Amino acid sequence: MTQPSAPVPYTDDDDIPLFAPTPKVYPQKVSGTYRRIKWGLLIVGMAIYYLLPFVRWDRGPNLPDQAVLVDFERRRFYFFFIELWPQEVYYFTGLLILAAIILFLMNALAGRVWCGYLCPQTVWTDLFLRVERFFEGDRRDRIKLDDAPWTADKVARKAGKHFVWLMIAWWTGGAWVLYFADAPTLVRDLATFQAPFTAYVWIGILTTTTYILAGHLREQVCLHMCPWPRIQAALTDEHALNVSYRYDRGEPRMSVKDAKRAREAEQPAGDCIDCHQCVAVCPTGVDIRQGSQLGCIQCGLCIDACDTVMTKIGRPTRLIAYDTDEAIMAREVGQTPTYKPIRARTMLYAAVIALVGGAMVYQLATRAFLGMNLIHDRTPLFVTLRDGSIRNTYTVRLINKRTESRQIALTIDGPTSVAMDVQGATPTSDWRPIVSVDPDTTREIRVLVTIPRSSLQSGTNMIRIKASDLFAGETVTIAENFFAP
Amino acid sequence: MADDKHTPPEVDRLTGIATTGHEWDGIKELNTPLPRWWLWTFYATIIWAIGYMVFYPAIPLISSHTVGLLGHTNRAAVQVELAKLETQRTIQAAGLANASFEQIKANPDLNRIALARGKAAFGDNCMGCHGAGGMGFVGYPNLADDDWIWGGKPEQIQQTILHGIRWEQSTDTRVGNMPAFGRTGMLKRDEIAESVEYVRSLAGLDVEKSANLAKGKEVFAANCASCHGDEGKGNQELGAPSLTDAIWLYGNSRAAMTEGLVNGRAGAMPSWSGRLDPVTIKALTVYVGSLGGGQ
Ligand code: SF4
Numbered sequence: 001m002t003q004p005s006a007p008v009p010y011t012d013d014d015d016i017p018l019f020a021p022t023p024k025v026y027p028q029k030v031s032g033t034y035r036r037i038k039w040g041l042l043i044v045g046m047a048i049y050y051l052l053p054f055v056r057w058d059r060g061p062n063l064p065d066q067a068v069l070v071d072f073e074r075r076r077f078y079f080f081f082i083e084l085w086p087q088e089v090y091y092f093t094g095l096l097i098l099a100a101i102i103l104f105l106m107n108a109l110a111g112r113v114w115c116g117y118l119c120p121q122t123v124w125t126d127l128f129l130r131v132e133r134f135f136e137g138d139r140r141d142r143i144k145l146d147d148a149p150w151t152a153d154k155v156a157r158k159a160g161k162h163f164v165w166l167m168i169a170w171w172t173g174g175a176w177v178l179y180f181a182d183a184p185t186l187v188r189d190l191a192t193f194q195a196p197f198t199a200y201v202w203i204g205i206l207t208t209t210t211y212i213l214a215g216h217l218r219e220q221v222c223l224h225m226c227p228w229p230r231i232q233a234a235l236t237d238e239h240a241l242n243v244s245y246r247y248d249r250g251e252p253r254m255s256v257k258d259a260k261r262a263r264e265a266e267q268p269a270g271d272c273i274d275c276h277q278c279v280a281v282c283p284t285g286v287d288i289r290q291g292s293q294l295g296c297i298q299c300g301l302c303i304d305a306c307d308t309v310m311t312k313i314g315r316p317t318r319l320i321a322y323d324t325d326e327a328i329m330a331r332e333v334g335q336t337p338t339y340k341p342i343r344a345r346t347m348l349y350a351a352v353i354a355l356v357g358g359a360m361v362y363q364l365a366t367r368a369f370l371g372m373n374l375i376h377d378r379t380p381l382f383v384t385l386r387d388g389s390i391r392n393t394y395t396v397r398l399i400n401k402r403t404e405s406r407q408i409a410l411t412i413d414g415p416t417s418v419a420m421d422v423q424g425a426t427p428t429s430d431w432r433p434i435v436s437v438d439p440d441t442t443r444e445i446r447v448l449v450t451i452p453r454s455s456l457q458s459g460t461n462m463i464r465i466k467a468s469d470l471f472a473g474e475t476v477t478i479a480e481n482f483f484a485p
Numbered sequence: 486m487a488d489d490k491h492t493p494p495e496v497d498r499l500t501g502i503a504t505t506g507h508e509w510d511g512i513k514e515l516n517t518p519l520p521r522w523w524l525w526t527f528y529a530t531i532i533w534a535i536g537y538m539v540f541y542p543a544i545p546l547i548s549s550h551t552v553g554l555l556g557h558t559n560r561a562a563v564q565v566e567l568a569k570l571e572t573q574r575t576i577q578a579a580g581l582a583n584a585s586f587e588q589i590k591a592n593p594d595l596n597r598i599a600l601a602r603g604k605a606a607f608g609d610n611c612m613g614c615h616g617a618g619g620m621g622f623v624g625y626p627n628l629a630d631d632d633w634i635w636g637g638k639p640e641q642i643q644q645t646i647l648h649g650i651r652w653e654q655s656t657d658t659r660v661g662n663m664p665a666f667g668r669t670g671m672l673k674r675d676e677i678a679e680s681v682e683y684v685r686s687l688a689g690l691d692v693e694k695s696a697n698l699a700k701g702k703e704v705f706a707a708n709c710a711s712c713h714g715d716e717g718k719g720n721q722e723l724g725a726p727s728l729t730d731a732i733w734l735y736g737n738s739r740a741a742m743t744e745g746l747v748n749g750r751a752g753a754m755p756s757w758s759g760r761l762d763p764v765t766i767k768a769l770t771v772y773v774g775s776l777g778g779g780q
């Protein structure tokens with residue numbers, strides 16, 4: 001392809017082009033309050049992500065002692081003291097609803113807090129940018145380096161950067177798989193090439209995606225791939241705190257000298273000196289002075305940049321600040337701005353969070369640790385015995401969600417002289433059949449129930465089987481049909 | 486691209502991108518090359534495809550196909566998997582073969598394996614006559630009840646499965662004979678009717694008011710008691726069912742009972758030794774015993 005010549009500026013008669021070529025963003029180094037907050041969150045967040053799999057939690061013998069573990073083989077999810085079975089995945093639905101509403105609430109209060117500080121895309125990109133700066137220098141040096149011809153120095157810098165990026169990406173994938181198996185064992189297996197093939201595949205996938213998303217795509221993810229900016233734009237309102245350029249204070253822009261002169265002449269003078277520092281530090285390359293926009297992830301770095309400038313020229317800081325549209329408009333017409341964090345919208349979000357969260361906590365707290373299912377044998381539905389009595393057979397499934405082995409006594413209630421034979425049970429002194437169920441397992445047993453013909457009516461009769469934990473006292477009762485000819 | 490190397494390509498005024506020089510009704514095509522990453526991925530897939538064709542079976546020929554350097558076939562891969570499974574089954578089978586029925590019952594693992602194998606074998610071989618879950622049909626005994634014509638202990642069940650019942654090809658088969666009293670003229674019509682009423686009285690079934698039970702008892706003692714016992718309790722040695730319980734292989738209507746006496750009964754069951762291996766038969770025995778009637 002031939003090098004394109006500079007585009008000819010279009011006139012009103014021309015159509016506006018549909019696509020603009022993407023310029024590369026070279027965010028500049030910045031320091032200040034928000035940068036410090038972001039570093040802090042980055043360190044805490046990554047520490048949790050990388051170290052959590054190594055945290056131990058004692059659950060007794062024969063059970064994994066990893067605090068957070070998704071165990072596909074045994075089909076369990078462990079989270080510290082919580083242990084979920086496959087039939088309880090609805091907790092995750094609850095978590096997803098909570099996550100969505102919390103995101104909405106954050107947005108109603110302080111805009112894209114998630115994007116600016118917490119989203120993995122932002123956090124990893126931040127780290128990758130730090131690495132880039134280490135090898136290639138700050139904004140100016142990087143622009144110059146990219147334009148410069150390939151020299152040994154340039155090759156070395158680029159190679160170093162990509163190598164470290166790949167190492168971080170690889171470590172990211174490595175940490176991910178540790179959530180799905182015993183971490184220390186898996187680390188050893190991975191190192192000695194004994195780990196399951198899927199582990200290597202997943203590490204490969206995550207290494208690639210991390211390297212591409214955080215190293216190469218960066219702000220493109222937020223601009224073109226992530227749905228949240230669109231949803232956020234539709235949800236925000238004039239009362240939400242957003243990173244805003246206080247145009248009431250900044251305009252008209254002029255140099256320090258001009259502003260001084262204007263002030264002396266009691267002419268309107270803005271504080272913005274049009275130094276473009278806020279644009280230079282922006283990780284997505286937007287100009288916040290054009291107002292809230294899709295590209296702004298509200299990381300607050302332009303606040304830090306502008307504060308530095310304002311301090312230098314001796315003007316009050318926070319020309320760019322967390323502010324609401326409402327407040328800016330109020331100040332413009334000389335009214336006192338009001339900040340209303342408590343409004344119908346935030347109360348509604350809070351109420352939904354409390355409701356869903358409360359329901360989940362209640363569910364978890366009152367969760368049954370003993371479960372029973374009764375499955376009636378279909379073939380044969382009933383059997384006539386020699387003495388004429390009728391027998392129905394059931395498969396009883398006992399579910400023990402505790403981490404110790406339990407002794408479950410089964411008793412039956414039904415028509416006169418109902419008798420029960422529990423296969424594989426040992427009777428207690430009072431002749432209740434006892435079934436022992438291993439920790440954290442399900443046991444199926446066959447139960448033959450016999451009832452004399454004289455106490456039955458033709459067709460459907462009812463029985464109740466009760467399972468009681470001999471020591472913990474927990475009980476489950478299930479009623480089921482008993483069929484007679 | 487413009488054909489002539491010396492004329493610079495025309496550049497689109499709006500976007501600043503060169504055109505390909507193609508034009509349709511005044512609309513010109515921008516020269517927007519494929520993204521690099523896309524192109525490289527595309528090349529990579531081509532290289533992959535070539536490698537694949539070299540190493541794996543790929544190109545269909547007239548009567549066969551290219552085999553590839555690795556000599557891989559899915560059929561062989563399945564064979565390997567099956568062989569693995571077979572090895573494991575052999576180990577399990579050895580465990581079953583060496584264990585007595587008591588040991589199997591006492592060992593949850595062995596018991597589970599026996600039940601699983603037994604259940605599969607039952608579905609393949611026995612269900613056609615005995616029904617799902619051994620529910621039985623008229624003339625084909627229910628295996629889930631507590632009544633056994635030839636005995637319900639594991640050894641007895643195993644013996645029945647091994648050699649069958651009235652199965653002439655097997656020398657050890659179980660033989661018992663319910664003669665055709667009527668057809669052969671051993672009993673007369675009224676004697677048969679009288680013995681039917683007498684047997685009904687033994688079983689607690691309704692009896693004709695006019696019936697001569699004393700006569701029936703006489704006929705029974707002379708002809709039936711030798712197999713079914715003086716009180717009609719049956720004899721498992723001879724495969725003579727009890728006539729006093731609630732279970733009737735052919736039903737307990739007068740017609741069914743009369744038919745038995747007139748034409749005799751001689752249901753047969755094949756011998757399975759030779760057709761099923763000993764371990765499968767053992768597993769079947771355990772499974773049949775577990776249906777509800779095992780002793
Ligand atoms: S726009 Fe999406 S990807 Fe970007 S920071 Fe926000 S949530 Fe993360």
Ligand code: SF4
Pocket residue numbers: 243278281282283284285286287288295296297298299300301302303
């Ligand atoms: S405009 Fe400011 S707050 Fe928004 S993304 Fe850029 S630096 Fe961050």
